[in-house]
Amino acid sequence: MNLEMQKFKADFFKALAHPLRIRILELLADGDKSVNEIQSLAGSEGSAVSQQLTILRGKNIVTGTKDGNRVIYSLRDPMIVDLLSVARQIFNNHLVDTIQMLDQLNVGSSRIDEGK
Template sequence: MNRELQQFKADFFKALGHPLRIRILELLAEGDKNVNELQAIIGSDGSAVSQQLAILRSKNIVFGTKDGNKVTYSLRDPMIKELLAVAREIFNNHLIDTISMFDRLTEQ
């Protein structure tokens, strides 16, 4: 069981390990969007967005709801929003530590 959980976590974080996928998740955390909306906001071509969405779908991180010829994407688990917020806090803490270290070095 423990090994299965570790493998799930590794696969999950691997799926998050791309800047465009993170951006897509941040946008979906604000609300459901279709591919056209995502690519307009991101400024990327549709194939790149679609490719990253396919990876997120395959890992059950997002899901799509078909409406006519459009597919609207949503976060499968609302806790992804919290995960992204925690990641941002960790980044900010790291940045603050780096700035403090830089300030100490320049004072010498």
């Protein structure tokens, strides 16, 4: 079972491993949207959006519901909003660590410059 869970997680994260897919999920976190709405908000071509939605649907990350002649997409699991939030927090932590490291390097190089 542990191996199955690890494979599921790996496949799940592979499905998220594209900037446009992440953008689509962020947009859907704000509410259900049609392909045209996603395309407009993401500033991307319809074919690219459709291609990424197909991948997300294939991995059961988003669902599509027919509404007349259009399809409305939504997050399959609301926990994805939490996952995106945690990812943002991890990114911010890395950014803070990087800024602190750069500040330390700048202080160190200032001291070296002062010693000249």
